[in-house]
Amino acid sequence: MTGIDYQNHRAQLLNDMEVGDLAVIPAGDLVTRNNDVHYRFRQDSDFRHLTGFCEPGSLAVLAKEESGKDRFLLFVPPKDPAREIWDGPRAGVEGALAQFGADEAFELSAIDEQLPKLLENRQRVLYPLGAPIGERIERWRLQLGARVRMGIQAPGHYLDLRGILHEHRLRKNEGEMQVMRRAAQISAEAHRKAMVEGRPGSSENHLEGVIESYFRSEGAERIAYGSIVATGANGCVLHYINNNSRIEDGDMLLIDAGAEVEGYAADITTTWPANGRFGEAQRRIYEAVLDVQQDLVRRVRAGSSFQALNNEAVRQLTAAMQGLGLLDEKASVDDLIESEAYKTYYMHSIGHWLGRDVHDVGSYGPQRNRTFEPGMVLTIEPGIYIPPGDETAPPSLRGLAVRIEDDVLVTEDAPENLTADLPRTAEDIEAFMAQARA
Template sequence: MLANYAARRAALMAQMAPGSVAIVATAPEVARNSDCDYPYRHDSYFYYLSGFAEPDSVLVLVAASATAPAKALLFCRAKHAEREIWDGFRYGPEAARTAFGFDAAFPIEELDAEVSRLLADAPAICYALGGSLDAQVKVWLRNVRQKARSGVTAPASAVDIGPLLDAMRLLKDQDEQQLMRRAAAIASAAHVRAMRATRPGLYEYALDAELLYEFRRSGAQAPAYNSIVAGGANACILHYSANNARLNDGELVLIDAGCELDGYASDITRTWPVNGRFSAPQRDLYQLVLAAQQAALDMVRPGLAQNLIHEAAVQVLAQGMLDLGLLDRHSCGSVEDVIANKSYLPFYMHGTSHWLGMDVHDVGAYRDTSAAGKPWRALEAGMVLTVEPGIYVRPSEGVPEHFWHTGIRIEDDVLVTPQGHEVLSSAPKSVAEIEQLMSQD
């Protein structure tokens, strides 16, 4: 992976004007309460370019010019024997330079002086405009302008580095793909573990604990996001997170949970019966969502527009809503009418797919903003995304009561390949597979 980080830095600098300076800072530590911090998680952009996971760190890249080669500089915490007794190992600049392949490394306390020097006569400064560095950039530029009498000039332009990195992160290399396969495999095993543990009378948090156990047992560092464990009517709350209700006989439970492995996320949703057997109405709705997911998966291949994934799912769901009586044919009309009028929205109100990578909702534009009309982006090999249709039925006049309080979502992680796609997640999702698994002791 070390060579990958260096290659990414080189690719970014190749897009910068000669002699320009790029600055990428990692995330700060955040206090939880009193003298306790939240578990630390690095900034994704910073880690993507460096592989360095310590806080209080900044990466500075200087693009090659006619008179000087490109260079990558790290600023990080100095070695500190006493703090390491309390907080654990830290590399320090020299060891970090050697271990992570930087051209030079400095204590973080030298950042202001060194960056002010590097910005002198640089044509542009590149960073995340409007972010946490804005105030510090003003200080650096003021320091440079104070030397104007000696002939030094400050950068004439500021370039938003975000879109450049977003485009790079959208296409995963082979090492990233392998990490995401592993993250999906761990999360899939966690869903299987939760299925096997499910029974009436448990509380949602008991299944949450099963997920966490499998994540950590298998080497994942943390959940990739707050897990959703939603029994019964709670499954109709899209971002439900309380996870403290009792699981009742005859209900479904929806679990949306993924893990983070070495900086990369998985994101999987499965829905299953608390007692191990789908009722007839539950089965009808479940089979509809499963069919919608298959139609959406069929749209995942290079060259097809990303929005076709959602459109394929909506087409199947809209037809099913009419067939099952969730929507009235007399008042709603044909499938085409349902889609045109968005009559399906009370039962399906979210998108079907999003990018996946270092962030659960990963970076990268969904439309080509440089082209006329801003068309949807065409899928390319190396992209990773989710495919996650669902249906959510709340009590409402005209809606058959046997469907009330039912929420179903089926979500998989999918890699776009040169030939089509690869589904990375593997937890059971057919009715037969789920019922068979849950019937085993």
């Protein structure tokens, strides 16, 4: 991402603001891990989207002016040689101007002086409602209200910035698409490396290390979310995070992991046999899920919706569950769907938006019926999970879990599967693992 990309993001927001509006965008803050130790800082997604600035505690302001000369202001931590010895270099006011394109820049200590001036005689203020910055805005509003007899007007309308900004984030431009392709490429290769290393006798935590170290070695900033590395029946826990079990011969691995590159996430799930060969029952459930997943990826088109895709996923998975002996083969698919019998084995939706956040922002519409548009990126991730203690399931299927997830870009025509170069069919997985482990 370049400075031009961030400038375009700001221009997009300013274009949707009314003349006289002021947008106030707070950065993220350091979060305490324990005692006096902080988690590694990750910038607030909205703030980074508009500024590219990654120092904590900062504040950005966009002013839509009647003159037509809109302004971008940054309030940043001051240069501080003593602190920079401990925490690393800061951009300071000069860097905010020269490196990040601010029209005006101030140290953080100037916020309480400058913001009331910026708020004077504005009709509307946009900021993330409910965020801590709201308390300061209210204080500044009261200060302005005390000066009403001097002809100073305080803003009368306060709007949630996210209602506008998150719609912009939902549609990716070419620069963002390129970054997401890179995140997907790094993540897919990490999954392949796990397939090589994940032999019986290894462990979930070893594979977690393999995956996440590869992310970093290839330039990813961090994991996009907590990696799920689940062997055997652990895969039946949708958000399994322990990642500390030994891998046994005959296990399948379900791994859900993605890298974050320049603030954009990938999100991939693979399922494969630890010993390199699917057992008969494993192959049956894997191929049942794969058939559904591949069909739904092809259906990701402009004009479709999560509602339409999930309805199709439920229908196909319900029929597959009947074929596997999990649901009554004599019942109609419609009756099983109406009774929600499928939810015993498929309890989540088909996917979600993907972008700066792994579960990215933007409206899904009522009942998730918003239609897809070119530039949107989403996941397709059907699954079947059979609890080990489910005595109604065929014994050979108990404890098996399969989820298959790809990242898909909506285009003007056929969908672009960003993670399509992973081995997906059972035959391709077995062939890849045999060759890579030879």
